[in-house]
Amino acid sequence: MKRQRWWLVFSTMVVLGLVLAACGGADEPTDEVEGQPAAEAEQAKATDEPAAEEEQIVEEPAPAAGGDLVYALPSDIVSFDPHTTRETVSGMVNSQIFDYLTILTPDGSVEGELAKSWEVSDDELTWTFTLQEGVMFHDGTELNAAAIKLNLDRVLNPDNALPASRLLKGITEVNVVDDTTLEIVTEAPLGALLFHLSHYSLGMISPAALESMSPEELAQNPVGSGPFKFVSYTPNESIVLERNDDYWGTVPALDTVTFKPVPEPASRSVLIETGEADVVTKLAPQDVDFLKELDGMRVDVIPFTRVVFIHMNGTKAPFDNVKVRQALSWAVDRESIVSNILNDLAVVATGPLGNGVSMYSPTDNYGYDPDKARDLLAEAGYADGFTTKMWVPQGRYQGAEEAAQAVQAQLAEVGVTVELEVVEWSTLLQNIRKGPDEAEWEMLLLGFAPATNDADWQLYTQFHTDNWAPASNNRSFYSNPEVDALLETGKFNTDPAIRKQAYAELLKIVIADAPEIYLYQTTQIYGVRDNVSGLEYLPIDIQFLEKVKLTE
Secondary structure, X not given: OOOOOOOOEEXXXXXXXXXXXXXXXXXXXXXXXXXXXXXXXXXHHHOOOOOOOOOOOOOOOOOOOOOEEEEEEOOOOOOOOHHHOOOHHHHHHHHHHOOOOEEEOOOOOEEEOOEEEEEEOOOOOEEEEEEOOOOEOOOOOEOOHHHHHHHHHHHHOHHHOOHHHHHHOOEEEEEXXXXXXXXXXXOOOOOOHHHHOOOHHHOOOOHHHHHHXXXXXXXXXXXXXXXXXXXXXXXXXXXXXXXXXXXXXXXXXXXXXXXXXXXXXXXXXXXXXXOOOOEEOOOOHHHHHHHHOOOOEEEEEEEEEEEEEEEEOOOOOOOOOHHHHHHHHHOOOHHHHHHHHOOOOEEEOOOOOOOOOEOOOOOOOOOOOHHHHHXXXXXXXXXXXXXXXXXXXXXXXXXXXXXXXXXXXXXHOOOEEEEEEEEOHHHHHHHOOOOOOOOOOOEEEEXXXXXXXXXXXXXXXXHOHHHEOOOOOEOOOOOOHHHHHHHHHHHOOOOHHHHHHHHHHHHHHHHHHOOEEEEEEEEEEEEEEOOEEOOOOOOOOOOOOOOOEEOO
């Protein structure tokens, strides 16, 4: 678990199924806390021993110090302003600097962080959060209910047009009851609210920073309350953080963390092999067997919920024809990609939602049938095929570039010529934040793992008509009124059975409409030096590093 465990821990189903119940009393802390345990204090009062004549000076233990952790990332950070963050590399870095009302745990459940406990009203519209006391931002500003309201109001303000606002859809008011009590009012019951509040883009920024800095300055100068403080940033080279000795929770063991953006998987493998990095993420599957044989390191293969898929731009011919989209889905041999490219360190995707996400239901993805693909292309008027272009992010997803080459070859077998363009990640992000009139992509390979671990965040942003790019992640420009209605049912409902049924129905419709080609569900492959301990993996693309230690 992250930080000092003062909080309630809710499993996914308990959160959603017992949402009407008050969520009072917190667990006892597991770490040593300041002061004597109550029983020992009473015993000390009862003793007849005289007090020592000399004054006893008890020194506070110094925070554990543990060197510099070098962590290799697959791309550079985009922004240090969490409210503008859309991707998990920035989320990984920012999650060390900022605190959140709630956080996810390694088992996929949600627990409080800044929120010590909460309860919801009988009509399921008012959430009351009791907050941690004594929390300070890195600049010395107090983190209280007013500070959290300022952050959430900034996100909710439509004039700011912040990406994080999508997470707070349905919230109508944020009210300060007192310094340690915050109230959130919603227009309808929100089944995924606690999960949404854990998203990496809802970190709490110092009010002093919000009031004194421009948006451009906030993107370069993060001021949070988390276990690590910002030191420096050299674009495309390094991000350096240092331990926050005054952290209110578990003070980190590490002195510093240095993140290094390394887009090429082969280069990341070299860094962990030579010991120039302590942790590397997104190793290439073909490197795993070799690296496992090396002394001084290990390879951790972690189940993960990310689905890698290919958008087809439904506003451009021939992808505005459902038979063309279905044909391309039938033309892809996913089993071959998983076996030959990913070395079976992934599984064939059953649809857009990964196994392990809250509200997941298995679906029947397209099989491999090139003859059916050719027949559908002929029915659509493309018996001779066509030529198109696919954008692929460089080094971003496990096996993605090689998988794109395999898809290219497989589509060529049914007469479709695909030109591949591999694009650096931050450049790709800039180019795909466009609406249908400006969008240049025809096919676009991306991946998605909901950073809330709940279906609403992924499916609503990916398929609702209101979320066409650039508003959100619907980059196929897909629209289906029946799907929109089911998405609304899933979002504005707290009954897990109703939510899961709505998502199961819409997944079948989406797969039939085929706005995307679903390829595979990834694992996370990490290289870790043997002197690294305490690294915990979440079901999202983020780790919390304050419990990590380095040994000689």
